[in-house]
Amino acid sequence: LTTGDVGNRYLFRTLADNGLNEIMYTMHNHRDVPGYGFQIQFGATTLTEQWDPRKGSSWNHFMMGPIEEWFYRSLAGIRPSEDHPGGFGHFIIAPEPVGDLSFVRASHETLYGTVRVEWQRQGDVFELQVEIPVNCTADIVLPGKTPAKAVKGGLYRFREIVE
Structure with missing residues (x-):
């Protein structure tokens, strides 16, 4: 994922708005870097500062936060x-x-x-x-x-x- 923190929100919204939620899920559920699944397998229960949480940075950071909008707008469907x-x-x-x-x-x-x-x-x-x-x-x-x-x-x- 090379869109950067600023571009992620727009990428995620564009994919969701065009019915590409399966791509969003696949893109973020895998257990490799970059992916939220990778963070989860190391015990992260909040968003980490970097894709690889083992690198010693914050384990409670909003840097990767745009995914949360997708959770509410697409997965839960609250709009x-x-x-x-x-x-x-x-x-x-x-x-x-x-x-x-x-x-x-x-x-x-x-x-x-x-x-x-x-x-x-x-x-x-x-x-x-x-x-x-x-x-x-x-x-x-x-x-x-x-x-x-x-x-x-x-x-x-x-x-x-x-x-």
């Missing part, structure tokens, strides 16, 4: 709505399962309350649970062919067969 600017009064939940990833759990604090997303995939069955804050609305977009569903504040469960 602001471009049609409803001004916060998370209305937002989108559109999780994108990738690779061999079998579950994701994420939450996002908004002015209106906490948005929670949890999904799991077993074989071709995708199950999603979302919590939408009171007085908010969201469009739920499942990864299969089911049309988007508009929901109000509350707790919802969805199940879909995916290819």
Whole structure:
């Protein structure tokens, strides 16, 4: 990966916005340098300053942080709505399962309350649970062919067969 810390955010967003999340997952899940999987195999639970955490630099550093945006926007699918600017009064939940990833759990604090997303995939069955804050609305977009569903504040469960 030679985009550098400044360029990583734009590369990651471009790949995700163009439906190339499988490439993002493969690019970052492997256990070689450069890759977050390499850091994890050495026990990193926070972002490190360098791709190889054994080199004596910080083990709690935001240098490689742009990957976190991908976790929330793509894997968990928590996104602001471009049609409803001004916060998370209305937002989108559109999780994108990738690779061999079998579950994701994420939450996002908004002015209106906490948005929670949890999904799991077993074989071709995708199950999603979302919590939408009171007085908010969201469009739920499942990864299969089911049309988007508009929901109000509350707790919802969805199940879909995916290819």
